[in-house]
Amino acid sequence: MTLLVATASWASDVWAERFRAALPGRRIVIHGEAFDPADIAYVAAWKQPPGALAGLPNLRAVFGLGAGVDYIMEDPDLPGVPVVRVIDPDLTNRMSEYVVLHCLAHLRQFRRYEAQQRAGVWEDDRQQPAARDVRVGLLGLGELGMDAGRKLAVMGFDVAGWSRSAKAAEGIRSFAGEAELPAFLARTDILVVLLPLTPATEGFVDRRLLAGLARDGRLGGPILINAGRGRLQVETDILAALDDGTLKAATLDVFQTEPLPAASRLWTHPQVTVTPHNAAMSDPAAVTAHVARQIARLEAGQTPEGLVDRARGY
Ligand code: NAP
Ligand code: GLV
Secondary structure, three states, X not given: OEXXXXXXXXXXXXXHHHHHHHOOOOOEEEEOXXXXXXXXXXXXXXXOOOOOOOOOOOOOEEEEOOOOOHXXXXXXXXXOOOEEOOOOHHHHHHHHHHHHHHHHHHHOOHHHHHHHHHOOOOOOOOOOOOHHHOEEEEEOOOHHHHHHHHHHHHOOOEEEEEEOOOOOEOOEEEEEHHHHHHHXXXXXXXXXXXXXXXXXXXXXXXXXXXXXXXXXXXXXXOEEEEOOOHHHEOHHHHHHHHHOOOOOEEEEOOOOOOOOOOOOHHHOOOOEEEOOOOOOOOOHHHHHHHHHHXXXXXXXXXXXXXXXXXXXXX
């Protein structure tokens, strides 16, 4: 049973090599090479080229090579086979590193002191709040949000999360559903977005949502960190909110258009930190091992870990 590697933006040959090591005895082919479509049982995809999922009569499953599968769910050629995403400690740890790093950077005014050093300025206003004084709100309390939340709680932050269904997690206050969103926002100084991109969440981080964040926090204004997906956010609204003080600062790993266009004001805004969609990289060794385990489960008649709910879209 052959596995097809289909990615328009990652190094297909590197992934194919890793799949050959993780799935010895299986044939691994790359989109664009010659192969018989009837041989393909599995596709491993990251932002697959258009048409890559079409005309595969014996396809048994599509594996996303990351945690988010929006690009698979939006593919008009996606057949009705199981879609499986990555749930893996390596990826989860990487995201938690990113979230903790940037929450601490805002708490400890990292960019201010960096700028002061460049200017040779020794200045401290002695107004440093502690982590316990800062309320972090995780928008999305799934695999990644939950792990980041636990680690932020260990650092002492006052942590809450918002999701569709209520959660029970020590050290994390749970808010759920539309009805509890205003109360969640009103107690949030740093909003960390870790939602999946679905028809229900597209454009969710807009002016109205940002205006609901706490105004009485210790950081001098609310802060946005988006490490979910770019199309969750409305960038013109974020810029307007930064300009009029609705937001104090933003750290963005993901953008409506990637790479972030050179003309975007986000590149140069003094209150914005830009990272190139690398909050939690997919490590080929870890992810191919995860896919190999899920193929074994599927072929043993078991439900794969990371099976996407087609109705919810994540
Ligand atoms: P997950 O386990 O599926 O968790 C998603 C969370 O969002 C869940 O808590 C879910 O609520 C909540 N949610 C979804 N739709 C909602 C809605 N309409 N209203 C309220 N809550 C909603 O996903 P994950 O593994 O944590 O990953 C989250 C996202 O991170 C991925 O989809 C991907 O886009 C992004 N990501 C980015 C990077 C990067 O490098 N920047 C890396 C990896 C992942 P329930 O728990 O109630 O279902
Ligand atoms: C990366 O963005 C992922 O979804 O894993």
